[in-house]
Each structure stands twice: as structure tokens, then as C-alpha cells.
Amino acid sequence: MSVHDELTSAQRSLDELLRSVKRLEQQLGSGGLEMRRVRMDADRLRESLALLREADAGPAKPRRPELVSISDTPYDNTLWTDSDDEGLGARDRRAP
Secondary structure (H helix, E strand, O other), X not given: OXXXXXXXXXXXXXXXXXXXXXXXXXXXXXXXXXXXXXXXXHHHHHHXXXXXXXXXXXXXXXXXXXXXOOOOOOOOHHHHOOOOEOOOEOOOOOOO
């Protein structure tokens, strides 16, 4: 059997286990410590099997970042009239 077939078989068995746990909860009640532990263990198995399925799907192909085109035209100089040159201070004052 292939890994995919084994995972499918495990999923079917887990689904049956979850149905049985649900029936037990209905008969015994869900308030007891033992029943809560069984429910948590079954849920953890479901999550673990989902992780195995994701791992079997193979590593996700890295997405290429979306390219952003930057224009070669110069910026409008009026955008910079209210700013100081970094590290040099204001234009009308001397640096120490």
C-alpha cells in the first residue's frame, strides 16, 4: 500500500473511533475525567493525522514575491521641503 492509501485507511479508522467516543460520551456523560481524557486523546490523534497528511503532500513550493515596479523618473522636490538632511541638521544652521 502507498502512504496515501495508509493515511486514508487511518483516517477511516479514526473517524470510526471518533464516532465510538461520541457514543460513549452520550452513554457515560462527558463530565468525568476519564471521558475528557479519551476525547482529548482522540482530538489529538485527529490533529496529528492532519499534520501527517500535510507532510505527505510535500513541501510547499516557495512563493515568489510579487514584483513592484519602481519608476526611473525623479521624485518631486517639493516632497522634501519640510525635512532636514539626515545627520546634518537644519539647512540654515551649522553642525558642531
